[in-house]
Structures are given as C-alpha cells and as structure tokens.
Amino acid sequence: MPLGEQAAYPVEYRIEHLRERLAKDDMGELGVRVELRGATVLLVGVVQTAERRDEILRLARAELAGVPVRVRADLVLSGAGPPARHEELW
Numbered sequence: 129m130p131l132g133e134q135a136a137y138p139v140e141y142r143i144e145h146l147r148e149r150l151a152k153d154d155m156g157e158l159g160v161r162v163e164l165r166g167a168t169v170l171l172v173g174v175v176q177t178a179e180r181r182d183e184i185l186r187l188a189r190a191e192l193a194g195v196p197v198r199v200r201a202d203l204v205l206s207g208a209g210p211p212a213r214h215e216e217l218w
Contacts (some may be wrong), residue, residue: 139195143169146191150184160184160203171201178205 137145143162150157157180160173171188175181181203189200 139164139169139192139197142192142195146188149187149191149192157184166199167196168198168200171199171203173202174204174206176206181205 129181143164146160150162152161157175160171160175163170163172169188170181171184171193177183181201184203185201188201192199
C-alpha cells in the first residue's frame with residue numbers, strides 16, 4: 129500500500145495490516161501481539177534474534193508512519209543459542 133494511501137486508513141486498520149504482515153510474508157512471527165493502548169501501539173512477545181526484533185520494529189514504524197501514535201516494544205529474545213556450560217547427564 130503506497131504511503132499516501134496509508135494515511136487515509138484509521139489506526140485500527142493499519143494495526144490489523146501490521147498483524148497480517150507479521151504472520152505472513154518472510155516474518156511468520158505469530159508470537160508477537162500488537163495492541164493499541166491509548167496513543168501507544170505496544171508490541172509484546174518473544175523473538176529469536178535481535179535482528180528479527182529490529183526488523184519487526186522497522187516494519188511497525190513503516191506501517192504506522194504518519195499516524196499520531198508511539199510504538200513501544202516489549203520483545204524478549206528467546207536465547208536459543210548453545211548452552212553456556214557442559215551439561216552433566218546422570
């Protein structure tokens with residue numbers, strides 16, 4: 129959707145479009161909730177990498193460009209890397 133067209137849609141529509149983009153495309157990010165709280169759009173969930181978190185934030189800011197809301201994120205990294213120490217099995 130071109131940027132000029134985006135401004136014509138209410139914030140709720142744009143948030144729903146963001147949810148769809150997170151679930152589809154290359155993201156496939158189903159663990160992130162998008163909530164509207166007053167004049168703030170809150171992104172909450174767990175993501176695998178810092179790069180993924182940054183991409184989600186970039187996408188949210190692009191989707192909500194021109195809308196008078198703040199974007200806040202509570203996106204936690206899952207830490208799916210290798211263990212920090214040797215695990216002893218009994």
